[in-house]
Amino acid sequence: MDKIVIEGGSVLKGEVKISGAKNAALPILVSSLLADGWNTYHNVPNLKDIQSIRHLLSDIGAKTETHGNTVRIDAGGLCKSEAPYDLVRKMRASVLVLGPLLARLKKARVSLPGGCAIGARPINLHLKGLSQLGASIELKHGYVEATADRLRGNDIYFDVPTVTGTENLMMAAVLAEGVTVFRNAAREPEVIALADVLNKMGADIQGAGNSVITINGVPSLHPVTVSIIPDRIEAGTFMIASALTRGDVTISDCEPNHMRSLINKLKLTGTDIEVEEKSIRVRGTDRIESVDVKTLPYPGFPTDMQAQFMVLMSVAKGLSIISETIFENRFIHVSELKRIGADIIISGNSAVIKGVPMLSGAPVMATDLRASASLILAGLVAQGKTEVRRVYHLDRGYEAIEKKFARLGASIRRVSAE
Numbered sequence: 001m002d003k004i005v006i007e008g009g010s011v012l013k014g015e016v017k018i019s020g021a022k023n024a025a026l027p028i029l030v031s032s033l034l035a036d037g038w039n040t041y042h043n044v045p046n047l048k049d050i051q052s053i054r055h056l057l058s059d060i061g062a063k064t065e066t067h068g069n070t071v072r073i074d075a076g077g078l079c080k081s082e083a084p085y086d087l088v089r090k091m092r093a094s095v096l097v098l099g100p101l102l103a104r105l106k107k108a109r110v111s112l113p114g115g116c117a118i119g120a121r122p123i124n125l126h127l128k129g130l131s132q133l134g135a136s137i138e139l140k141h142g143y144v145e146a147t148a149d150r151l152r153g154n155d156i157y158f159d160v161p162t163v164t165g166t167e168n169l170m171m172a173a174v175l176a177e178g179v180t181v182f183r184n185a186a187r188e189p190e191v192i193a194l195a196d197v198l199n200k201m202g203a204d205i206q207g208a209g210n211s212v213i214t215i216n217g218v219p220s221l222h223p224v225t226v227s228i229i230p231d232r233i234e235a236g237t238f239m240i241a242s243a244l245t246r247g248d249v250t251i252s253d254c255e256p257n258h259m260r261s262l263i264n265k266l267k268l269t270g271t272d273i274e275v276e277e278k279s280i281r282v283r284g285t286d287r288i289e290s291v292d293v294k295t296l297p298y299p300g301f302p303t304d305m306q307a308q309f310m311v312l313m314s315v316a317k318g319l320s321i322i323s324e325t326i327f328e329n330r331f332i333h334v335s336e337l338k339r340i341g342a343d344i345i346i347s348g349n350s351a352v353i354k355g356v357p358m359l360s361g362a363p364v365m366a367t368d369l370r371a372s373a374s375l376i377l378a379g380l381v382a383q384g385k386t387e388v389r390r391v392y393h394l395d396r397g398y399e400a401i402e403k404k405f406a407r408l409g410a411s412i413r414r415v416s417a418e
Contacts, residue, residue: 007385044228095110099172107148108146186297202222
């Protein structure tokens with residue numbers, strides 16, 4: 001099993017280009033199921049999760065091709081309504097095929113999903129919404145079995161904003177008869193990106209990015225050629241890395257408007273930030289101020305940046321409190337950060353961090369995708385050598401992150417188990 005080895009202490013400098021967003025690419029690739037013909041997607045990151053979703057789409061009858069960061073998919077041969085456990089267990093986003101399969105084939109049998117161990121993340125809101133669209137839903141032997149002679153529009157209220165729930169139901173509702181209205185819908189940029197692609201395919205979706213989304217059902221969709229939006233979480237990870245190492249890094253090919261909450265928090269730490277239209281320059285300072293953070297649905301502070309920001313607070317001056325309101329198990333990286341010398345106490349859904357003068361390298365083990373990134377960041381600023389194990393988590397969401405850090409001057413390398 002591969003591991004990442006880091007010799008801490010390097011000051012990061014230079015420019016890093018941001019890859020396409022995994023969390024936008026996954027539902028957009030799945031949306032290819034809604035139309036016959038070749039869809040072409042540019043700026044698709046080369047990640048394990050992308051490979052997993054392509055494998056799943058191929059298994060249910062779609063043709064897929066990959067050329068570098070371009071993926072082509074034709075669902076004209078869609079013939080299978082079942083997404084099996086062996087494929088879905090690897091990644092929670094696989095449940096996104098449920099809505100499109102139901103819309104196209106009138107039936108779907110999808111295994112209950114897997115993914116990172118950061119909390120329950122139930123799909124009850126997906127199932128409730130599909131029922132309101134006219135689907136018959138049963139849970140049998142670990143599978144969701146859904147059927148519908150015809151999906152019909154309805155007024156759907158989400159008890160809590162759910163990104164994958166909004167996306168799943170959006171892909172079902174675009175081919176439903178009549179009008180569907182989502183209330184308390186997720187507002188993330190990835191939801192907007194999916195809506196934009198669906199509209200280019202011929203859908204009629206209004207209000208994406210707001211809490212109320214209106215969808216006028218259409219009889220059919222057509223294939224498109226589109227580009228995936230930049231990954232705001234990858235961009236944020238490199239921003240924090242520059243602040244941590246007192247570096248000077250320009251993050252290019254990004255979308256600053258998607259990261260306003262992080263930018264504002266970093267400015268409060270004393271980090272110098274210059275924002276351009278498609279780039280952000282981040283310069284660290286000798287003194288990092290402590291800042292409290294509470295994770296919230298977009299446009300609030302993203303839960304996917306919580307672990308990385310915690311590393312920054314671990315070497316800040318004074319006390320800070322990070323409150324996690326999205327996932328109940330998302331502090332499982334804390335025990336590994338403490339091995340590197342961080343001073344963190346967990347109390348319920350909050351972490352109290354007392355900044356220390358220095359972290360010390362140690363062998364650590366990644367527990368989920370974003371925890372992996374936080375351990376890389378800790379290793380960059382720690383004194384001595386840090387070994388991050390179980391980096392297969394990292395490969396699910398970051399494209400060649402060790403190579404990008406190395407180009408910025410970090411002493412970092414991947415060591416193969418072989």
